[in-house]
Amino acid sequence: MQHLCQKPKSREKGHGKYNKIPREKVIKVNKEKSAVDRVWGRKFLGFSFYLKKDEIRIRPHEKIIKRLKDKIREITNRNIGISMETRIKRLNFLIVGWVNYFKIADMKAKLN
Structure with a gap:
């Protein structure tokens, strides 16, 4: 609560x-x-909130962004013996799902 x-x-x-x-x-x-x-000061359903010009805005929380980057590193790891085609499919599935979930948030600056 x-x-x-x-x-x-x-x-x-x-x-x-x-x-x-x-x-x-x-x-x-x-x-x-x-x-x-x-x-x-809170995280809710993966979102964090911040003030911008007297308006409360939302963005993905830092922990969620770190978790996404870790998953991308895991999929793109060259030591795992999977084909490039499978790797691309997994990346596509991960990124499309993530972006669709957080599409209402401000995230351009966070993903650079």
Whole structure:
């Protein structure tokens, strides 16, 4: 569960609200994964958020970009005995799927 807010006082109030809800009306909340934080301080479904000219924008999170680059390195590794045709098919499948998932995000600068 994520509760996003801008001001530190709002974050403190948010933590208190979750503790006051009756137990029988609430699903179990994992406190390690849950947070009350600023929008740009969190990762959600692989996206991170940032401010640009007083507007909140989205981009792929750094961990997700690192994972993509690691997968590309794994596929393009010359020590693996697969044909170039299979390698290209795997790369195409990976990159097309990744770009389609993150197409709503700002990612041109991150992928260079």
